[in-house]
Amino acid sequence: xxxxxxxxxxxxxxxxxxxxxxxxxxxxxxxxxxxxxxxxxxxxxxxxxxxxxxxxxxxxxxxxxxxxxxxxxxxxxxxxxxxxxxxxxxxxxxxxxxxxxxxxxxxxxxxxxxxxxxxxxxxxxxxxxxxxxxxxxxxxxxxxxxxxxxxxxxxxxxxxxxxxxxxxxxxxxxxxxxxxxxxxxxxxxxxxxxxxxxxxxxxxxxxxxxxxxxxxxxxxxxxxxxxxxxxxxxxxxxxxxxxxxxxxxxxxxxxxxxxxxxxxxxxxxxxxxxxxxxxxxxxxxxxxxxxxxxxxxxxxxxxxxxxxxxxxxxxxxxxxxxxxxxxxxxxxxxxxxxxxxxxxxxxxxxxxxxxxxxxxxxxxxxxxxxxxxxxxxxxxxxxxxxxxxxxxxxxxxxxxxxxxxxxxxxxxxxxxx
Amino acid sequence: xxxxxxxxxxxxxxxxxxxxxxxxxxxxxxxxxxxxxxxxxxxxxxxxxxxxxxxxxxxxxxxxxxxxxxxxxxxxxxxxxxxxxxxxxxxxxxxxxxxxxxxxxxxxxxxxxxxxxxxxxxxxxxxxxxxxxxxxxxxxxxxxxxxxxxxxxxxxxxxxxxxxxxxxxxxxxxxxxxxxxxxxxxxxxxxxxxxxxxxxxxxxxxxxxxxxxxxxxxxxxxxxxxxxxxxxxxxxxxxxxxxxxxxxxxxxxxxxx
Numbered sequence: 001x002x003x004x005x006x007x008x009x010x011x012x013x014x015x016x017x018x019x020x021x022x023x024x025x026x027x028x029x030x031x032x033x034x035x036x037x038x039x040x041x042x043x044x045x046x047x048x049x050x051x052x053x054x055x056x057x058x059x060x061x062x063x064x065x066x067x068x069x070x071x072x073x074x075x076x077x078x079x080x081x082x083x084x085x086x087x088x089x090x091x092x093x094x095x096x097x098x099x100x101x102x103x104x105x106x107x108x109x110x111x112x113x114x115x116x117x118x119x120x121x122x123x124x125x126x127x128x129x130x131x132x133x134x135x136x137x138x139x140x141x142x143x144x145x146x147x148x149x150x151x152x153x154x155x156x157x158x159x160x161x162x163x164x165x166x167x168x169x170x171x172x173x174x175x176x177x178x179x180x181x182x183x184x185x186x187x188x189x190x191x192x193x194x195x196x197x198x199x200x201x202x203x204x205x206x207x208x209x210x211x212x213x214x215x216x217x218x219x220x221x222x223x224x225x226x227x228x229x230x231x232x233x234x235x236x237x238x239x240x241x242x243x244x245x246x247x248x249x250x251x252x253x254x255x256x257x258x259x260x261x262x263x264x265x266x267x268x269x270x271x272x273x274x275x276x277x278x279x280x281x282x283x284x285x286x287x288x289x290x291x292x293x294x295x296x297x298x299x300x301x302x303x304x305x306x307x308x309x310x311x312x313x314x315x316x317x318x319x320x321x322x323x324x325x326x327x328x329x330x331x332x333x334x335x336x337x338x339x340x341x342x343x344x345x346x347x348x349x350x351x352x353x354x355x356x357x358x359x360x361x362x363x364x365x366x367x368x369x370x371x372x373x374x375x376x377x378x379x380x381x382x383x384x385x386x387x388x389x390x391x392x393x394x395x396x397x398x399x400x401x402x403x404x405x406x407x408x409x410x411x412x413x414x415x416x417x
Numbered sequence: 418x419x420x421x422x423x424x425x426x427x428x429x430x431x432x433x434x435x436x437x438x439x440x441x442x443x444x445x446x447x448x449x450x451x452x453x454x455x456x457x458x459x460x461x462x463x464x465x466x467x468x469x470x471x472x473x474x475x476x477x478x479x480x481x482x483x484x485x486x487x488x489x490x491x492x493x494x495x496x497x498x499x500x501x502x503x504x505x506x507x508x509x510x511x512x513x514x515x516x517x518x519x520x521x522x523x524x525x526x527x528x529x530x531x532x533x534x535x536x537x538x539x540x541x542x543x544x545x546x547x548x549x550x551x552x553x554x555x556x557x558x559x560x561x562x563x564x565x566x567x568x569x570x571x572x573x574x575x576x577x578x579x580x581x582x583x584x585x586x587x588x589x590x591x592x593x594x595x596x597x598x599x600x601x602x603x604x605x606x607x608x609x610x611x612x613x614x615x616x617x618x619x620x621x622x623x624x625x626x627x628x629x630x631x632x633x634x635x636x637x638x639x640x641x642x643x644x645x646x647x648x649x650x651x652x653x654x655x656x657x658x659x660x661x662x663x664x665x666x667x668x669x670x671x672x673x674x
Binding site: 002005006009010013014016017018030031034035036037038043044045046047048049050051052053054057058093096097099100101102135255257258272274348349351352353354355356358362365366 | 524525526527528532546549550551552553554555556562564582583584585586587604630633634635636637638640641642643644645646647648649650651652653654655656658659660668670671
């Protein structure tokens with residue numbers, strides 16, 4: 001038995017790895033009646049060699065699929081080894097990995113076999129067994145299968161900490177081209193249903209404390225980047241739309257990894273757009289924690305993010321009239337907008353300046369990237385001298401004085417020409 | 418007045434007592450040393466601190482008033498760092514807190530000692546978080562889950578609650594190989610345990626007593642770890658940043674690397 005389970009695990013973990021979400025935070029499930037597990041801030045138990053966190057046992061129930069989406073490794077027409085776990089196998093793996101402190105919980109997705117309801121039913125059954133039979137209180141993330149009935153989705157929500165449904169292709173036209181069997185509205189419907197149920201549960205919980213939790217860590221989604229020729233403007237505006245309209249907890253961006261000779265897609269061997277992906281995540285953070293709007297970052301005039309500098313610096317250079325920001329006086333929200341100052345440093349600045357004026361050396365010590373920030377601030381003993389400079393000049397100064405984490409590969413390429 | 422050396426017994430209460438005596442005897446502390454680690458040097462004048470619970474309690478209450486539980490916790494984390502510079506830093510920072518007219522001196526990020534405290538706290542908390550992540554239990558025949566760790570700082574006291582709440586239905590032991598003590602949970606309470614001289618536990622002794630399913634699950638985990646990797650995105654620098662080599666010894670998925 002154990003050899004077959006080893007092979008299954010390899011196949012079904014490999015097929016699930018393209019879903020980048022591995023978050024296990026945002027839920028607050030307590031360990032009840034001396035059972036097993038709890039959830040909290042989220043822990044990454046190890047990291048793959050590509051540097052991604054491994055927090056959950058992320059597997060497909062099966063990679064058999066009736067759909068033929070061009071970008072997906074499990075598409076019907078692809079010639080890959082197929083496998084399927086039994087319900088008990090997934091339960092045993094989860095329990096035994098969890099007991100050894102390998103994982104925070106289970107992230108279960110699946111190819112769609114037979115039909116949506118049949119697939120969703122099995123996902124729900126596993127979650128139910130873990131919660132009811134094994135008193136398992138660790139994290140469970142289930143995929144919402146498009147087209148599954150509301151009753152099943154609701155049941156999933158009672159057991160899962162998070163539910164997600166991947167948009168995959170940011171634009172509707174792209175989806176039509178690459179996944180003709182799928183349509184956008186079948187993905188949005190369950191999202192919308194869950195949003196309402198989550199809101200309703202919150203209201204009920206205010207009145208009845210005993211109301212059972214319902215998807216406490218909320219919903220998330222994922223978009224593949226660079227598979228369908230979309231612009232950053234389209235991606236970021238789509239993300240903002242889903243954050244606002246469906247209160248998603250996270251939108252993930254996954255640089256397309258070429259897995260097919262299909263003419264509609266980037267060829268096998270072309271590079272994964274990791275820098276672009278990184279800039280998109282930075283923009284996502286700016287929207288969620290820094291109070292930026294999508295159209296401040298990308299708009300009709302600037303539909304693409306700069307690859308050589310981060311989006312906050314890019315915004316600042318386009319808006320030099322908003323600077324310099326006075327460290328001693330300025331509002332927290334303005335300090336947050338200074339390149340080189342993050343959320344933690346901004347909070348420290350606001351706390352520390354009550355004790356006395358802060359100089360550049362203080363800022364440096366408490367974590368500000370002064371080499372970038374100094375062009376945009378004034379503080380004790382420091383008046384920035386470059387206020388008359390044009391944006392391109394400032395950009396050149398900053399690039400010359402900093403070393404990007406991407407710079408080695410860039411230099412290597414430049415030297416060729 | 419010339420600075421004086423204080424010597425305490427290495428305990429947290431001892432350190433709090435030292436702070437009390439700095440006020441009591443109007444000492445200007447030049448160094449604060451852990452009596453367990455120093456050799457006797459008769460020529461250096463020093464003030465010997467004898468731990469007195471009542472004095473420690475008064476300092477604790479005084480700090481509580483000035484900087485709250487969070488502020489005390491920070492100093493305790495610095496104490497657990499076991500850095501040579503930690504005791505003096507804790508005493509000096511506490512003096513600064515007491516000298517403040519107002520509360521919340523711990524928020525003055527512009528103050529050198531306060532900032533130094535924050536930085537050490539950050540390192541200690543990072544180590545605590547890593548131990549929550551990198552503990553790898555192995556199941557023994559008698560149903561005990563055992564893990565060996567070797568953290569940079571003495572973080573066992575800081576992870577006790579986490580493991581007790583999470584693994585409430587299994588007996589477990591987390592053993593600090595470097596400091597020769599562990600935490601043992603018996604389904605009721607998690608308590609500190611030590612083994613007699615020459616009876617330390619090792620990976621060898623664990624392997625001998627392992628449950629028959631242990632190898633299979635360890636192997637499944639290693640296969641899983643390999644399968645979720647995306648070779649097209651290989652990024653060794655990032656990998657090492659998250660999982661520094663010194664932790665690999667106790668991570669089964671990194672065996673053989």
